[in-house]
Amino acid sequence: MLLLRRYLVAGLLVWLPLVAVYLVVRTLVRWMDSSLLLLPLQYRPETLLGTTIPGLGVLLSLLILLFTGLVAANLFGRKLVRLWERLLARIPLVRSVYSAVKQLVETMFSDNGDSFRKVVLVEFPRRGLWTLGFLTSSDVGEAQQKIGCEVLNVYIPTTPNPTGGYFVMVPKEEVQELEMSVDDGLKMLLSMGAIVPPPAKPEDELAQAEAKP
Numbered sequence: 001m002l003l004l005r006r007y008l009v010a011g012l013l014v015w016l017p018l019v020a021v022y023l024v025v026r027t028l029v030r031w032m033d034s035s036l037l038l039l040p041l042q043y044r045p046e047t048l049l050g051t052t053i054p055g056l057g058v059l060l061s062l063l064i065l066l067f068t069g070l071v072a073a074n075l076f077g078r079k080l081v082r083l084w085e086r087l088l089a090r091i092p093l094v095r096s097v098y099s100a101v102k103q104l105v106e107t108m109f110s111d112n113g114d115s116f117r118k119v120v121l122v123e124f125p126r127r128g129l130w131t132l133g134f135l136t137s138s139d140v141g142e143a144q145q146k147i148g149c150e151v152l153n154v155y156i157p158t159t160p161n162p163t164g165g166y167f168v169m170v171p172k173e174e175v176q177e178l179e180m181s182v183d184d185g186l187k188m189l190l191s192m193g194a195i196v197p198p199p200a201k202p203e204d205e206l207a208q209a210e211a212k213p
Contacts, residue, residue, distance in 0.1 A: 033057030119185035121176040
């Protein structure tokens with residue numbers, strides 16, 4: 001029985017990650033394939049070829065992104081974007097959502113920003129209980145002026161679904177930055193703590209390990 005159980009566990013270790021990757025990729029491909037609906041009916045693959053081809057929507061989505069970036073990067077495109085943003089700024093609800101999402105994307109993809117690039121340890125939801133979070137910003141704003149101390153903006157994801165979570169402002173002295181990478185932090189959260197990355201080696205031990213032949 002022990003040998004049989006060992007083989008079953010080994011099989012699960014091979015297949016479960018593959019199935020998870022397949023499901024995620026299939027969901028993304030199906031979502032991006034919906035961009036084919038932008039094409040006129042007579043130009044869609046099922047009309048021209050008589051069948052659907054999974055993945056063509058991915059190519060079309062990439063082409064749309066590249067073309068949009070090409071247009072928005074030149075002088076004429078920037079004027080169009082500013083005109084479009086001024087138009088959206090006149091719609092009460094839309095302007096709030098648009099500006100918030102735009103600032104979030106600019107912050108996340110900025111080379112100089114520190115958003116979602118550091119894993120931190122904070123006491124949450126009460127003192128004595130610790131959880132992982134991601135540093136989103138250290139900018140000083142009105143909240144810090146009202147609180148009277150330096151705080152850090154931290155996003156605490158729920159597990160095993162990290163798309164939901166909590167935004168908290170924590171005093172800087174109560175935030176412990178970790179050496180683990182964001183990937184390792186996500187793995188630990190998604191596994192609900194079952195996967196724990198090894199602690200980072202001190203710099204002197206790391207230098208000695210690299211010096212060895």
